[in-house]
Amino acid sequence: MTVLRAERVTLGYGRRPVVHDVSLDITEGGVGLIGESGSGKTTLARAFLGLLTPMSGNIWYGDQSLKKADMRKFRKDVQPVFQAEALDPRMRIGSSIAEALPRAARSRVGELLEQVGLDPELATRRPHQLSGGQRQRVVIARALAVGPRLLILDEPTSALDVTVQARILDLLAGLDTERLLITHNLAVVKRLCRTSHVLFAGRVVESGPTGALLASPAHPYTRALRDAVPKLGGEPPEAKGATEAVPAGTGCAYRLRCPLAAPECERRPELRDVGGRQVACHRAEEAAEAAETVT
Template identity: 80%
Template sequence: MTLLRAEEVTLGYGRTPVVRDVTLDITGGGVGLIGESGSGKTTLARAFLGLLTPVSGNIWYGDQNLRKADMRRFRREVQPVFQAESLDPRMRVGASIAEGLPRGARDRVPQLLERVGLAAGLAGRRPHELSGGQRQRVVIARALAVEPRLLILDEPTSALDVTVQARILDLLAGLGTERLLITHDLAVVGRLCRTAHVLFAGRVVESGPTAELLARPAHPYTLALRDAVPKLGGEPPRARGRTEARAAGTGCPFRSRCPMAVPECERAPELRDLGDERRVACHRAADLTA
């Protein structure tokens, strides 16, 4: 079942377009939005949360246009999970979690803390008295308080060290709640998401089952992201698709950075089906997947 859907959505700030003609579904098993800073991931997430209105296209919540949906119900069913710094430093942990609960349900705070692996006694502390990992768990507990169907997570582990990241990922994987994950970390997407969409310059350039997409990228940008991940004991990351160059103004937006660019890339590629739920916008996809 599709929980949220973007249909030919274009988003921008003022006259500056940031996301262009994006169509994608949020269905079961976890969905990842991958891309470097400035690719449009967070802007698209804000639209899915109802915080931005598309310049064109529509966001669908089930079979309802989000502009006409029951927003009280929507806010209960779709919850954001921001980074730990989003906690109000003046509020005690218990008060932060209880903020969205009806008065009669505020005795659930200890249960929510225990659900995310924290002691109930932490409810009386303020954020500065907790570690980074504990604060992130509080943010997750706060989102879970209204029993949502979908969590939208924006870089939930980016400020944490590796061991704490692993614990948070284990927690998220075991919650049983659907999730949309915005990240630049391919390992996190591989751990939490069945499907993934790769954004470059506000456009989806590749999408499909995460395991297949990471094992056999069909777009040079996806390959560049994967090859940029350092491997313990391995060779240094390759400089394929360097980040200094801007998106090309015409044709394929990645062509000014692409080591596989050919004259045909002066014509913008359409997002097309490759089979097995995979789509790609690249003239050279057959060469990469052969």
């Protein structure tokens, strides 16, 4: 079941578009948005939260345009999970969670803390008295307070050490709530998301089942992201090409960094089906074959 859907959405700040003509559904099993900083992931998440109005295209909430939806119901169904620093340092933990609850339901604070694996007695403390992992669990508890259908998580484990990350991921994987995960961490998206979309320079360049997409990337950029992950006991990954080059203004935006760039890449590629995935690359078949050979 689709909770939210972007239909040919272009987003920007002022008159400058930064996300271009993106269409994707947030469906069951978790959806990941993958890409480097500046790829448009957080901007797209802001549009899904109703915090940014599209320059063109539409965001659909069920069968309704988000522009015309009942926002009280929407805010209950769709909740953001920010990083732990979002907690107000002046408020006690219990008060921070209770803010989201009707007055008659504020006795549920202890129950929500237990749901995320915390001692209810922590409700009397302030954020600075908790560890980073505990604060992140509080942020999740606050989002769960209204019983949402969908959590939108923006790098929820980025500031945590690996053992705490594992506990947070276990918690998220065990929730019944659907999730949209914005991340550059491929291990996290593989754990939590059935489907993933890779963004580069504000455009979706590859979409499909997460396992297949990471096992044999059909877009050179997806492969570059995968190959940049350090492997335990191995040599650090070697950067290839102009990794900091700005996106090309015409044609394929990735062509200035792409090892497979060819004359046809001066024409912008459209998303097309390649092996059960949607890929925006003229040479996707060669990229997928090369990725399988390396794997």
